Amino acid sequence: IQTEALERIAETNEMKELQAIRVTYLGKKGSLTGVLRGMGKLSKEERPVIGEIANRVRESITDAIDRKNETLAQQALEKQLEKEAIDVTLPGRPVQLGGPHLLTTIVEEIEDLFIGMGFEVREGPEVETDYYNFEALNLPKDHPARDMQDSFYITNELLLRTHTSPVQARTMREYEGSKPVKMICPGKVYRRDTDDATHSHQFTQIEGLYVDKDVRMSDLKGILDVFAKKMFGYDREIRLRPSFFPFTEPSVEMDISCKVCNGEGCSVCKGTGWIEILGAGMVHPKVLEMAGYDANVYTGFAFGMGPDRIAMLKYGVDDIRQFYTNDRRFLTQYHNA
Ligand code: PHE
Numbered sequence: 025i026q027t028e029a030l031e032r033i034a035e036t037n038e039m040k041e042l043q044a045i046r047v048t049y050l051g052k053k054g055s056l057t058g059v060l061r062g063m064g065k066l067s068k069e070e071r072p073v074i075g076e077i078a079n080r081v082r083e084s085i086t087d088a089i090d091r092k093n094e095t096l097a098q099q100a101l102e103k104q105l106e107k108e109a110i111d112v113t114l115p116g117r118p119v120q121l122g123g124p125h126l127l128t129t130i131v132e133e134i135e136d137l138f139i140g141m142g143f144e145v146r147e148g149p150e151v152e153t154d155y156y157n158f159e160a161l162n163l164p165k166d167h168p169a170r171d172m173q174d175s176f177y178i179t180n181e182l183l184l185r186t187h188t189s190p191v192q193a194r195t196m197r198e199y200e201g202s203k204p205v206k207m208i209c210p211g212k213v214y215r216r217d218t219d220d221a222t223h224s225h226q227f228t229q230i231e232g233l234y235v236d237k238d239v240r241m242s243d244l245k246g247i248l249d250v251f252a253k254k255m256f257g258y259d260r261e262i263r264l265r266p267s268f269f270p271f272t273e274p275s276v277e278m279d280i281s282c283k284v285c286n287g288e289g290c291s292v293c294k295g296t297g298w299i300e301i302l303g304a305g306m307v308h309p310k311v312l313e314m315a316g317y318d319a320n321v322y323t324g325f326a327f328g329m330g331p332d333r334i335a336m337l338k339y340g341v342d343d344i345r346q347f348y349t350n351d352r353r354f355l356t357q358y359h360n361a
Contacts, residue, residue: 025055026081033088039096046089056082123359126339127228127347130331131210134230137254138208141247143232146207148191150214154181156190160197161271162310169270174216176225184214187328189271192233193315201316204236205324210331221343228331235307235317235324241274244304244325252280252301255334263298272305272326282337299337302329 029049036042049056059078066074124132135145148156154165163170173186191209199205210230217223234243245264252262264276279300282293293299304327309319332344339358341347346354 025049025059026084029056029085030088033085033092036092037096039093039100042089042092042096049085050082050089056085123356125347125355126335126341126358126361127331129358129361130335130338131228131230134251134255134329134331134334135208135210137251138232141250143206143208143234146191146195146209147211148185148188148194148209150185150212151178151182152185152190154183156193157183157185157187160193160311160314161189162308162314163270167270169268176214176216185211186215187213188229188231189326189328192231192326193311195233196235196312196315196317201318201322204234206234206236208232219345221345224332224344224348226348227344229328230331231326231328233307233324233326235312235322237321237323239323239325241306241325244306244327248278248302248304248327252278256280256338264304267303267305269303269305271308271311273308275303275305278302278304278327301334301337302327304328 029045032045033042036045048054051057056078059074060082063071063075063078139145157175158167158170159165175186176184178184188209188211191211192205192207195207195209196205208230209232210228212226213229214226217225219225234247245262249262252260261281263279263281265279267275267277269275277300279298281297282299283290283297284293285291304325307324307326312319312322312324332347335341335347336344339361
């Protein structure tokens with residue numbers, strides 16, 4: 025029995041079969057169990073001798089089964105580990121990383137620049153009231169200058185803001201005519217224009233406002249000069265041309281000097297060497313008064329620019345629609361701008 029059992033144990037490679045072998049020899053109806061059961065029929069002298077042999081056989085079989093059991097369990101574990109192993113040296117699947125939109129980058133750059141000069145950044149609603157978008161800025165109902173900004177009206181009194189100036193009116197109102205205001209307001213604006221390479225019905229603006237006692241036109245000029253030089257380079261000059269906005273008096277438009285250089289040398293932009301970049305002026309006394317400021321005590325300047333335009337100039341983008349059509353081939357070029 026022992027030889028046969030040990031041989032079968034040695035040959036098997038299956039847990040199940042090992043279990044079957046255990047039953048065959050050591051189970052209730054197993055062959056060795058049979059021998060032990062038959063002990064009663066033996067004589068007194070035979071019993072201890074046969075008993076001892078039978079016990080030894082049982083022990084050796086039990087032992088062999090236990091050891092085999094352990095080996096098989098170990099092998100199974102190794103197999104599983106091998107199957108589940110992760111090859112950490114395999115190259116990973118590339119993750120598609122996003123990046124900031126060029127306009128976001130430009131807006132943040134302009135924000136940083138003005139924050140550095142003591143301006144705070146304010147935001148306001150894109151769906152604006154007629155009052156804040158126009159009336160509070162000295163553009164009464166039916167004023168012809170409203171034609172300068174074709175608008176998307178939602179109701180008689182609500183429209184998509186045509187500029188970020190209403191945020192300035194709101195901030196002045198909040199400061200109750202008693203505190204100085206030094207702020208910029210970036211954001212999306214909307215005009216009922218037909219889209220083409222230089223017009224978009226939605227674009228971006230950053231406007232600025234500085235109201236305090238004794239703010240002068242020379243302060244405006246100084247700050248705009250710093251802005252132009254930091255944004256486009258220290259070799260740039262600015263010039264102010266007279267213009268008109270209902271909310272500023274006097275009003276100006278600012279050009280910066282501009283030349284384009286290539287392998288054959290440099291030429292001036294647009295034949296004049298100047299390119300228009302923003303509108304500005306001294307806040308109209310009526311605008312100050314409507315917001316609760318005493319125009320005899322307070323003065324201020326305001327300016328407004330289009331980051332789309334600035335991004336186009338700075339990076340040579342020739343179609344404003346590229347900013348809004350979300351073609352990744354265009355957008356990803358500027359992820360590290
Ligand atoms: N709000 C003007 C516009 O959108 C820009 C501007 C702002 C001009 C402040 C002057 C002063 O056209």
